[in-house]
Amino acid sequence: MVKIDGGWDLPSFWLAELAPFARRPPLKSSQTVDVAIVGAGLSGLWTAFYLTTIDPGLKVAVVERETAGYGASGRNGGWVSSLFPVGWEKLNRQFGKDASQRLSKELVETLNEVESRVAELGIDCDFTRAGAISFMRNEAQVKRGVFEVAEAENLRLGAKWSLLNAAESDALLCASLVHGATFTPDCATVQPARLVRGLADAVEARGVAIYENSPVNGVENGSVYVGSTRLAASKVVVATEGYTAGIDQWKKTLLPLYSMMIVTEPLSDSQYEAIGSPAEGLCFADHRNLVIYGQITRDRRVAFGGRGAPYHFGSRVMRSFDTHGPTRNGLEDTLYDLFPALEGIRIVRHWGGPLGVSRDWLPRVSKDSRGSIWRIGGYAGDGVAASNLCGRVAANEVLGVPDESMARRVFSTPPRDWEPEPLRWAGVNLGLGLTRVVDALEDRGAGTGWLDRLRRKLIGQG
Ligand SMILES: Cc1cc2nc3c(=O)[nH]c(=O)nc-3n(C[C@H](O)[C@H](O)[C@H](O)COP(=O)(O)OP(=O)(O)OC[C@H]3O[C@@H](n4cnc5c(N)ncnc54)[C@H](O)[C@@H]3O)c2cc1C
Structure with a gap:
């Protein structure tokens, strides 16, 4: 049975504005595609869009646990910005002198x-x-x-x-x-839910299959599983952003x-x-x-x-x-x-x-060491436009199309894991608390030097 989503059971004002809408049918039987994408947010859908732009004959399927735009893409503040979660000087130090200039231009062009x-x-x-x-x-x-x-x-x-x-x-x-x-x-x-759901309709019209109500419980080289139903694909892209820790092998990545x-x-x-x-x-x-x-x-x-x-x-x-x-x-x-x-x-x-x-706040398009699984995302709150740029880089990577962009260089650095618990919990929550204290001190005109440095370290921005 197709579920009808009404206003208040949807997780944002933006999605509720579009209600009611019916969900697309789930993945019910095993099948084979060229590329399987997990997650129908902006990252997964832009990736599907550019894959099928490069190769219109490609068989692409997107598998979504809830409904397109259910995650951050249908809930965000609607800023389509060129903001980047990592400081430009830090980027220059890590990637060389012209990195900030080139990446920031690519982000503006993304608008x-x-x-x-x-x-x-x-x-x-x-x-x-x-x-x-x-x-x-x-x-x-x-x-x-x-x-x-x-x-x-x-x-x-x-x-x-x-x-x-x-x-x-x-x-x-x-x-x-x-x-x-x-x-x-x-x-x-933008009205974010209109963007992501409109994009879902658009990629579907280009022949991409979208399965909703389909929670993925396993990703392996060559396979995505929804329960025991297998979606076979020689290439897999995982675009689950804030939900990624729910998939066992990537618990500490985002x-x-x-x-x-x-x-x-x-x-x-x-x-x-x-x-x-x-x-x-x-x-x-x-x-x-x-x-x-x-x-x-x-x-x-x-x-x-x-x-x-x-x-x-x-x-x-x-x-x-x-x-x-x-x-x-x-x-x-x-x-x-x-x-x-x-x-x-x-x-x-x-x-x-x-x-x-991510541990160093950089977004990523990273390839699994086994070879045919890509994980994309890690925008830390600046992903409405950046997911389009990441989607383009991911499509190029998956299809082996040369990509000279600075985004590809920056996004393909090997990711680092977060600390194990309880360190992660203690560090991040203490960092959030200290951030409030630093703001309050600044309001009173007080100095915050070492406190500011400590809170940055704790939340991973030091
Ligand atoms: C409240 C809020 C405000 C924000 N404001 C802004 C802003 O103003 N500007 C900006 O640039 N960015 C903003 N962001 C960030 C931005 O929304 C995200 O970076 C961007 O939408 C990420 O898109 P995504 O497709 O990678 O992830 P998501 O949109 O989260 O998509 C991931 C999808 O994967 C699905 N999924 C997860 N696990 C599974 C599974 N096991 N099986 C199948 N499917 C699964 C989820 O249901 C979800 O639909 C905000 C985020 C939030 C939460």
Whole structure:
């Protein structure tokens, strides 16, 4: 029987907006394809798209435990950005002098690629390029903002960043306690569930088989298993991001770190004017350490999210972890702190989901030592655009197409495992707690030198 998904049983506001929808049938009988992909999120689906672009005759099947877009791809903040989870200087140290410049350009070009593919495939996902503003709300944030703009200029990074004074910042979006802001035009927004589900329809129309309600319980060279049903494939791509730890052999590769969101009802005219009548589709954040992110939706809601929810022992991922009362309340307080005029606005939905974080925070397209299994992902919260770039690299790798991109070079470095438990649990949660302390100290103008270094080490960013 085909399951019909209704609004509230879906794990995000964005997916619920599209409900009800029927799930595609599961994988019921053993069969053979050229490439099997595990996970129908943006990574798996873009990989399928580029595989069939390179070789339209290729037989590709995507196997998804729930429904297309059920994971982070249908739950995210909708920033289609060129942000990268690893610092540019660190990347230069590891990969040589022009690495940052080349990779950052490839990431910016990826925005154009996503925009043109969305148009070509007729995916109606509210793609809007209104840029991103990041407020500087204390002295430490000013220092970071000024540094980032100078760094972008010095390293000649792909994305253009500029410094705004308080008045210029207010003209785009009016927040409290603002000393100034950084701004880039190189950022767009989407309604994320429309993007990923539209992409699923588009690849299906090109002949890719998508099986939903099909939890994969085993991956071997040449085979993917759903229960005892075998999908034979000479090549396998695993694109399970924050859920990867659920597959035994990759338990320590990607750490599931939860990011949480809230969304308001549509702003009234007076609320909208009180926050400066921002452009629809504008992304916003500030320069604090514990990441926050928001967008003004096409129907003038504020969709707002942030990190800080606890990491769960043993890298467990459960449906009950998708909401977290203290983080939800913290997000609501932060929203009112940023925009006092919105105090009391109705929050219509709260949700979250796991990000996939590698030990050194680099995304990967890595080939299993046995030869025909690729794992892709590890975007650490910056994957809406990067999954398109990774999907292209993965398709080239799988089909042996030469790829001179910096992305291929960076993404193909051998991954490192996370520490065993209980070290992983203690380190990550202590790191999250310290990040909050560092932000609070910065708000008070206090120094944070060694504490900041320690928390970076604990969460793997040191
Ligand atoms: C709350 C939140 C906000 C975010 N905001 C942003 C943002 O604004 N901008 C940005 O760039 N990034 C953001 N991200 C990150 C971004 O959404 C992800 O990096 C990206 O969507 C990853 O896509 P994916 O396809 O690799 O993974 P996913 O979308 O998580 O897809 C993995 C799929 O694999 C399936 N799966 C897992 N295990 C199995 C199995 N055993 N068998 C079969 N199928 C399986 C899952 O059901 C899922 O559908 C956010 C993430 C979250 C959670």
